[in-house]
Amino acid sequence: MTADDDLDELYSLAPEHFTARRKELVAAAKKRGDREAATRIAAARRPTTAAWVMNALVHADATVRTRLAELSERLRAAHAAMDGTRIRESSDAQRSLIEQLVRAGFAAADVSNAPAALRDDVVGTLQAAIADPDVAARLGRLEKAERWSGFGDFGPVSDVAVRTATPRPKARPAPPAVPTPSRSEVAAARRRLTAAERDVHAAERADAKAAEELSARTAALAAARRRYEKLLDSLAAAERELNTADGEHQEAQRAATAAADRLAAAQTALQAAQDG
Template identity: 55%
Template sequence: MAGDELDELYSAPPEEFTALRGKLAAAAKKRGDTDAAKRIAAARKPTTAAWVVNRLAHTNEDAIRSLADLGDRLRAAHAAMDGAAIRELSAEQRSLVDELVRAAFDAADIKNPSAALREDVTGTLQAAIADPEVANRLGRLTKAERWSGFGDFGATTAVSSSARSSRSEPKPKAEPSRTHDKSRSGGREEEDDRSARAVEDAKAALAEAERAKDEADDELSDRQTDLAVARLRRDEMRQRLEEAERSLDAADEAYSEAKKASHDATDLVKKAKTRLKDVQRAR
């Protein structure tokens, strides 16, 4: 039962995650499923990139199968050291990842994702191809994944990374036409270079700020999760304490009744002994 509720939780928009987690945990606790309540309460809020990929996994089962299938074929090609197959499958990987990145943002209804968010989603899908463990966690990811590229699978990620870098690098500027006024041309070129550097610096700063925000949101989610788990444990301890106190009251009452019965029995024994003595003297 907890599995279905976790799927519901991880497919919900990030802004609804915390409230829904509390609601589902409370429902599980109410029906007496303590283990499910703990699992739900311990679920960590996903970053935006993780949620985008989770959303894709929940709305497009073909995407998961395609990633897993391509990963299997790439591993087989690397194991066989089949260069032609590796090159062909690497091209297929780039095409599939690009297609699924677009599908993921469409499913998440994000029209203009930031460069940092797009990079994190892309990296996560590539990691799912390279690592079966990541592929198995699709749908319940809590943060963006990144595959190192080391090991038998290295060539594929190297190709993907270089392709992504080549797309992101600015194209070299065409050499300006020479005029008789070299000083004016040189000044304009320097100004253009400064402007281009300023734009790139601003983009880099924005990407870093967005990544820092994701990390801060992730930390906040962790603390919210810890708080939810602590509250659940406190409630459980309170319930156990109440049950223990009820058991203590019942035991105390039973002891009092048993003690009274013992006293009554002692009185009966005394009376019986007295009567026996009286009967014996009368004879």
């Protein structure tokens, strides 16, 4: 059993079972002497509901990552070629795939009548997985919903909404175009993101270390308490033995006194018989 196996199992569970099972897996890793695995597992964070839906989807259907990756390549190629027909076809395929995966994800997670906010989070995470290979690589172990930042190698991804039976609103005028960020702005945003991720990872490592230290101190306290209780038991047993020995000593003293009295009486009677 490896840390990756343990993490895959952990993130295949419903959120309400996550914390208890994480504790068990950390203890098991420590027992087999794998401190690194114990630290990684202890650092795992319970997923949000949207992240759980995505994790359940990927664990239920091994083709999800491949289908998202293939669509991502189609979109990149279409935008790189600036082929309007291919872009529209790929965008339609994107909408269709996301609608299918949203339904499949809720079914896999056994979530019915999902609120609109949860649907938006799941759709946003799927869009992010299509646009960002890093998000796609983390599918199955997501801790929270993801949202594509708007930057990408193949241009904007079309907004996708899960179709419902409600009537479509009237079309509104298109909003004014947002200026495309410059390369320097994109680079600066990515540097800020990288720095924030480093801070998060450092905080997670510190939290895991603190949790490990607390676990060790708790174990030491429990061991000291057991030793104390054993000493109390030994002291009680010694007191019982002392009381028993004291009672036996007093009884022996009484017996010795009685024997001495009988000896004195016998000696007196002997002396009287000799004198008579």
